[in-house]
Amino acid sequence: MSEDRLSRVFAALADPTRRDLVARLSSADATVGELAAPYEVSLQAVSKHLKVLEDAGLVSRESRRAPVRLEAEVFDLMTKWIERYQQQAEERYQRLDALLAEMQEDRPTREPAREEDAS
Amino acid sequence: MSEDRLSRVFAALADPTRRDLVARLSSADATVGELAAPYEVSLQAVSKHLKVLEDAGLVSRESRRAPVRLEAEVFDLMTKWIERYQQQAEERYQRLDALLAEMQEDRPTREPAREEDAS
DNA sequence: AAGTTACTCAACCAAATGGTTGACAATCCA
DNA sequence: TGGATTGTCAACCATTTGGTTGAGTAACTT
Known part of the structure; x- marks a missing residue:
């Protein structure tokens, strides 16, 4: 596990059992015993x-036997990180579209693509 | 690394070097050599x-020495997963608000909170 | 205060991870 | 075709991870 926050969050969610715990905690808080019961x-x-x-800051508890609670704010951290790439990817497509449009303007009677350009 | 797709995606992004690779690929495709250059x-x-x-399906390449490309669609997969919890968390708050409002209606002259209710 | 219940800590184990170096394969270019 | 360049494979190593069991601690109950 790496040091930084985001690494800990992603690493925590890379395990199916832990994602299931998160899923269950999203509908209701639960104690450790309650959470453990369904698993083998x-x-x-x-x-x-x-x-x-x-x-990873995904859950918290007031004391040992207190019910575990999901900390929803952390999801915002992940969403922010992810959105950067979704957004930038979209911008790239737009730049590409713009570039292609420009090329079309420069050469209205563009020659057809050669073999190597395929695939 | 666990078997399922989401686990592989989260595990892949749990490493800072790999997140940096993703960050760099989000601005432009690059070959393995170009990508490796800045690191020690x-x-x-x-x-x-x-x-x-x-x-994990986060990047792809047409052939060995071809530039590596970021596959933005995978981010949608993560976003969908995360949104469920952000949404459910919000619904929970709304249910709680509704419940509290209902309690207020039932007892308009509600006695003040006791010590244990604090914190 | 004593006993039971709920949880954590410690030590251990097998498998996975992230790194290394050295050899190999594939591709470009001359 | 031959040689340099680019990338992957294989073997190895240290550390981390996810699991186990057994012992200990903390907190309700009576």
Whole structure:
């Protein structure tokens, strides 16, 4: 696990069991025992998973036996990161479109693409 | 690394070097060599990172020495997953608000909160 | 205060990860 | 065709991860 926040968040969500915990916590808070019950793995294993989620800031608890709560703000962090790339990808397409349009203007009677340009 | 797609995507993005590769590819395609140049690690290490990104469907290449391209569609997959929780979290707050409002209606002259209710 | 229940810590293990170096394969160019 | 360049594969290593069991701690209940 890398040091920075975003790395911890992504690493935490890279495990299906932990994503399932997040899914269940999104409908209601629950104690460690309640959360562990449905899985085949030991309570200790689930406790470890929750620690990973907690270190990533995805969940929190007031005290040991208190119900675990989902921290929804962290999702905004991820969304912000992701949006940059969705947005930039879109901008790239727009730049490409603009460039192609410009090329069309420069040579209205453009010769057809050669073989190598295919595929 | 877990089997399913989403796990591979999150695991791929859990590494800062790989996120940096994604960041750089979002502004322009680049070959393996170009991508590796700025880092202190070996070319082989970067090649491995790119394989992880490729297995996750985040980047692609037409052939060995062809420039690596970012596959923006995968970000939609993540966004969809994340949005579920942002949305559900919001719904929960709304349900809570509604419940509190209802309680207010039931007892217009509600007694003040006791000590334990604080924090 | 004592006992039970709920959870965490510690030590251990197998598998995965991120890095290395060296050899190999494929592609460009002369 | 031959030689340089570019990238991958293989073997290896240290560290991390996700799991186990056993022991310990903390908190309700009585």
